[in-house]
Amino acid sequence: MKWIACELHSHTFHSDGRQTLHELAAGAKALGFDCIALTDHNTMTGLMDKETVQDETGITIISGMEWTTFYGHMATIGVKEFVDWRPVGPGDIHAGLKRVHASGGIAGMAHPFRMGSPICTGCFWEFKIEDWNDLDYIEVWSGTFPSIKSDNARAFQLWTDKLNEGYRIAATSGRDWHVQSTTDEPVSVTYLSLEEGDAQATEKAVRAVAAGRASVTIGPLLTMDIVCGGSAYGIGSIISREALEFGCSVNLFADFSVRQGLWELTDQTYSLRVVGNTGIIHECSITRENSYCQFEMNGIEAIWARAELWGIVRGVHVLIAFTNAVYFD
Amino acid sequence: MRRILLETQGEVSPVCSKSHITYKFHISEPGGKLCIHFAYGPKNLEDRELSKTLVYESIEKYIEPSRRELVQAKWESYLPLKNLITVSVDDPDSHRGAGHRHDPEQLLHLSMKDASPGLISGPIHSGMWEVTLSLHAVVTDQCKFSLNIWQEEE
Ligand SMILES: [Zn+2]
Numbered sequence A: 001m002k003w004i005a006c007e008l009h010s011h012t013f014h015s016d017g018r019q020t021l022h023e024l025a026a027g028a029k030a031l032g033f034d035c036i037a038l039t040d041h042n043t044m045t046g047l048m049d050k051e052t053v054q055d056e057t058g059i060t061i062i063s064g065m066e067w068t069t070f071y072g073h074m075a076t077i078g079v080k081e082f083v084d085w086r087p088v089g090p091g092d093i094h095a096g097l098k099r100v101h102a103s104g105g106i107a108g109m110a111h112p113f114r115m116g117s118p119i120c121t122g123c124f125w126e127f128k129i130e131d132w133n134d135l136d137y138i139e140v141w142s143g144t145f146p147s148i149k150s151d152n153a154r155a156f157q158l159w160t161d162k163l164n165e166g167y168r169i170a171a172t173s174g175r176d177w178h179v180q181s182t183t184d185e186p187v188s189v190t191y192l193s194l195e196e197g198d199a200q201a202t203e204k205a206v207r208a209v210a211a212g213r214a215s216v217t218i219g220p221l222l223t224m225d226i227v228c229g230g231s232a233y234g235i236g237s238i239i240s241r242e243a244l245e246f247g248c249s250v251n252l253f254a255d256f257s258v259r260q261g262l263w264e265l266t267d268q269t270y271s272l273r274v275v276g277n278t279g280i281i282h283e284c285s286i287t288r289e290n291s292y293c294q295f296e297m298n299g300i301e302a303i304w305a306r307a308e309l310w311g312i313v314r315g316v317h318v319l320i321a322f323t324n325a326v327y328f329d
Numbered sequence B: 001m002r003r004i005l006l007e008t009q010g011e012v013s014p015v016c017s018k019s020h021i022t023y024k025f026h027i028s029e030p031g032g033k034l035c036i037h038f039a040y041g042p043k044n045l046e047d048r049e050l051s052k053t054l055v056y057e058s059i060e061k062y063i064e065p066s067r068r069e070l071v072q073a074k075w076e077s078y079l080p081l082k083n084l085i086t087v088s089v090d091d092p093d094s095h096r097g098a099g100h101r102h103d104p105e106q107l108l109h110l111s112m113k114d115a116s117p118g119l120i121s122g123p124i125h126s127g128m129w130e131v132t133l134s135l136h137a138v139v140t141d142q143c144k145f146s147l148n149i150w151q152e153e154e
């Protein structure tokens, strides 16, 4: 499987962004991205030149729209056409989700804990969710240098809480990119693992998010592969209890070669952990030069596990990268 | 030639926040360019005391208890509080886009040939059209708006 670098939350002047789709895609290219999702507020007209811009920049562009409602901002990607947000009240989000799914798209909470109305209208998620299975993902990291922001810590915790409750829900990052301006803050990347096959790259990317084949980072690409009795399971997989009985070997790798020269971390010993609902399952130390970690896992109580890479960035001990979960059933 | 389709003014207040106002109007002659001029004001809430009250209410509502004091100390960084009303358009058959942006005055158009950013170009059919004002936030005691819609030759 191939990993591609994606920016899943962006805007153009078709809503309140200050950039064209071409400027956005060229900017993404310069930052080492392979793919962007255009998620303008309540309109999809920014996608008019999608094919041309894809050809000119080589960036894969996923059609999307940010439902910019009074009760929450919901990123929708992979939608074929406009899905109307206006009929939806605070208790009706499931009706909206149903229409997004019917249109071929998936939906995630965008920046769910950002200050809400009237400071940032609808930015704080207030929709009542009756069934978390209907929601495909949570944008747990929003903006640049996301891992130090308290709103993101809450979103990350919300995701963890839902995993603990047994929901299989994906986590992504999104810059909420409105303008081409340089930042010296670390930029987050959502890497997606695309399946083989003839489907369009955009379709594969959306399916990767939906299946949680995603790894989020402000630096190296963190991967976790689990091999149980000869079968290999990637991030997002469900591993049955029977398969676990064979005993599994867990292979963790932080790929420091991605997006060469486009990010920087001071040389250090990083802490690489596998965590689940039962706490820390395994912990090892890695460096840039020696960034593999492998361990045997026999019998597991947890219902999910993810990998996390911790280290010092700009003098602060932070989460640098995390994978989506694997699930044990 | 300019054919006036709708001319209206209105006034909304904070209780109108999170509501929509939809105008339905009839286009009898198809074709040409549909133009929409929408303006509202004031944009900003100038009343400092009221702003402080509203920011503090938001902090209470959106920030975890342990961080509230920290955020209260920088309450002024959230000023000015702003009204936000956005425009969307629907033709007799389908949705024709939206202009979700912060400008308090917008001159929008759509026609077969082109459309303002956010709006969808295409035929101007005859029939009942809709223009919807979405009141994301009204923070001033009153907010006046005007909406003028007309059709002209392309
Ligand atoms: Zn948003």
Ligand SMILES: [Zn+2]
Residues within 6 Å of the ligand: A009, A010, A011, A066, A110, A176, A177
């Ligand atoms: Zn956004």
